[in-house]
Amino acid sequence: MAKKEERNNGGEKKGGSLLVLILLVVQVITLAAVGGLFYMVLKRPAVAVVPGDTAVKGKAREAGKTAVMVNLKPFVVNLADEGGRRYLKASIDLEVSSEGVASEIDKNLPAIRNAIIMILSSKSFADIFDRAGKDRLREEIKYALNSKLTKGEVRQVYFTEFVVQ
Structure with missing residues (x-):
């Protein structure tokens, strides 16, 4: 045992x-x-570079000109997803070639906002969820606005707020 x-x-x-x-x-x-x-x-990286901040100043210094910025009120649109349950809130700033373009945008603001709303609301979440999608969207907005302007051009489109829910 x-x-x-x-x-x-x-x-x-x-x-x-x-x-x-x-x-x-x-x-x-x-x-x-x-x-x-x-x-x-x-x-x-601890510090994120905001595109509308230092990048614009750097380009303006290189060209020897000051950047003219146009701030647009925020856009809230339904996305083109099935069921229409997602929406996008986007604040957009435009870098334009001159003060004349800024005043032209101000005079034609309803048409400018309508063009942007039509573009934003035609997108689905899959179209805009990644960086490449946002870059394509910026270019599409820039092209649409430049086709409406006669006194100059939109050089750059900046998203200062971009929220999808």
């Missing part, structure tokens, strides 16, 4: 050491995952 107790004690030690080994491996894997996550978070 003493031999049976020794075997049970020996068996418990093996089972206990196996449990400790498994817990140790799980803990090492968990620490590695947490360390990798922190590395990924810390590796991101």
Whole structure:
């Protein structure tokens, strides 16, 4: 009977050491995952460049001209998704070639806003959810507005707010 107790004690030690080994491996894997996550978070750039801020100033300095900006009131439109449950809220600033273009936009504001609303509401979430989609949308708006202007051009379209819900 003493031999049976020794075997049970020996068996418990093996089972206990196996449990400790498994817990140790799980803990090492968990620490590695947490360390990798922190590395990924810390590796991101701390400062984001806002396109309408330094990029516009840099282009204006290169050209020797000051940038003329036109701020449009926010747009809220339903997207062209099935069911019509998603909507887009976008604030847009336009960089234009001259003050004359800015006054032309101001005089024709209803037609300008209508053109932008028609473009925005024709898009689905899949069309605009990534950066490439937003870039295509900016170019489409720029092209549509330039076709309506006679005194100059829209150089750049900036989204200062872009929320899809």
